[in-house]
Amino acid sequence: MSDEPPPSIKSALLVLGCPQVPVQTSIALYLINKLKKSAIVPVVAGNKAANTLLVVADPDRHYLGEVMDLDRAVAQITGKKREFDRCFVFIHNDAGISYAATMGAISSAKIFALVYGEHYEALVKQIDFPCTIIAAKAVHNPLPLKKALDEVTPWAA
Amino acid sequence: MGCVESMNYEILMRDRSFKECREYIRQNFKEYIDVQPGFRIFDIHLIGIPPIAIGLDRDFIVFPYTKPCHGTFLLRVEDTAEAARLRAVRK
Numbered sequence: 329m330s331d332e333p334p335p336s337i338k339s340a341l342l343v344l345g346c347p348q349v350p351v352q353t354s355i356a357l358y359l360i361n362k363l364k365k366s367a368i369v370p371v372v373a374g375n376k377a378a379n380t381l382l383v384v385a386d387p388d389r390h391y392l393g394e395v396m397d398l399d400r401a402v403a404q405i406t407g408k409k410r411e412f413d414r415c416f417v418f419i420h421n422d423a424g425i426s427y428a429a430t431m432g433a434i435s436s437a438k439i440f441a442l443v444y445g446e447h448y449e450a451l452v453k454q455i456d457f458p459c460t461i462i463a464a465k466a467v468h469n470p471l472p473l474k475k476a477l478d479e480v481t482p483w484a485a
Numbered sequence: 486m487g488c489v490e491s492m493n494y495e496i497l498m499r500d501r502s503f504k505e506c507r508e509y510i511r512q513n514f515k516e517y518i519d520v521q522p523g524f525r526i527f528d529i530h531l532i533g534i535p536p537i538a539i540g541l542d543r544d545f546i547v548f549p550y551t552k553p554c555h556g557t558f559l560l561r562v563e564d565t566a567e568a569a570r571l572r573a574v575r576k
Contacts, residue, residue, distance in 0.1 A: 346554035375553050398553065402530045406523035422502045426551045429534040430522035457534070 337369055340414040340483075341401065343431060344374030344382075345424045349445050351470040352418050353381045358474060359416060359483075360391045366483040369393060371412065373401035398427075405434050412437045414482065417459075420445030425454050432457045440482050444473050488528045489550060489560070497547060498559035506549045506559045507538045514540035514547065518575045527567060533557070544568045 340363050342356055360370045371394045372382060379395050386392045404410035415437035417428035424443075432439045439459035443451050444466040452463050462480050464472035498506055510517050519536035531537050532551040540547035544565045551557045 344553070348554065378553070399530070402523065402532065406525070406530050421556065423532075423551050423553050423556050426503045426533045426557065427553070430532045433521055433535050434523040 338367065338413045339369045339371060340416060341412040341431075341435075341437065342370060342372045342374075343398065343401070343415060343417040343427055344372065344378035345418040345420055345427070346375070347378040347381050349420045350468050351444055351466045351473055352378065352420070353385060354470040355442065355444075355466075355473050355477070356382060356418070357386065357391050358470070359477065360393075362477075362483045364391070364393075368414065368483060371396065371401075373398045402430065402434070405431075411435065414438050414440065416440045416442055416482070419443045419451055420448070421451075422454075425451060428455070428459060429457050432459060440480075442473065442477070492527065492560075492562050495561040496558050497561050498557075500556060501559070503533050503549060503551060503557045506557050507533070507536075509559060510538040510540040510547055510549075514542060516541040518571060520574070526571070527562070527564070539571060541568055541571060546571065 363370045373396050375398055382392055415431045415435055417431055419425060419428055419441055428441050441455055441459045441461045443463035446467055448463050448465055452461055455461060462476045464476040466473040498509060517538050517540045519538055521535050522533055524531045526548055533549055545561055545563050546568055547561045549557050550560050
């Protein structure tokens with residue numbers, strides 16, 4: 329049996345990047361909360377460290393729902409076993425750009441590129457595939473990226 | 486690196502951008518194929534900005550391997566069957 333929600337329920341995949349930039353975990357929890365309040369089921373996909381940061385921060389799962397390995401998520405979407413309405417890709421390095429481009433190619437989800445970190449402007453210039461870019465210079469302080477998210481309201485219909 | 490760790494691979498490049506790895510393959514391999522993200526090679530679904538170049542040199546396969554924290558590696562693996570499969574994909 330698949331854990332995939334019924335088609336009538338909207339879903340969103342959060343593709344986490346390397347957790348070395350602190351704002352990622354904070355913004356992920358913030359975004360998950362906003363999505364849930366909009367009746368969108370959030371699913372997190374990251375590497376072990378990125379996922380564990382979230383799981384430890386939310387032990388009673390007030391915010392987190394399904395958390396899965398990033399490679400498994402890519403395999404399931406590529407194999408057409410899983411699909412999402414929205415896909416948020418956290419980007420603070422070149423690998424993040426590659427993952428966002430991959431999601432845009434393998435998934436029919438609406439792609440949101442969350443670009444942050446010290447070099448966010450250079451990263452934004454590299455994005456030449458269809459997606460909504462939400463970007464801010466945010467490393468330790470999540471508020472600039474939170475503000476950028478709030479302006480776009482990607483959880484809205 | 487998951488199943489990649491069990492392979493007998495050689496790292497040709499590391500700490501480079503995905504696009505630099507693609508250009509390296511195109512400039513250094515007479516034989517290469519372009520595939521889309523998610524294309525399966527061995528047991529790996531390739532990550533990258535389309536098109537993704539895979540180099541072929543006899544039975545050696547050269548491909549980009551991207552991880553969130555370590556960027557893109559260019560790996561070289563010898564595998565007769567997989568090289569033949571990739572050549573068949575190109576045709």
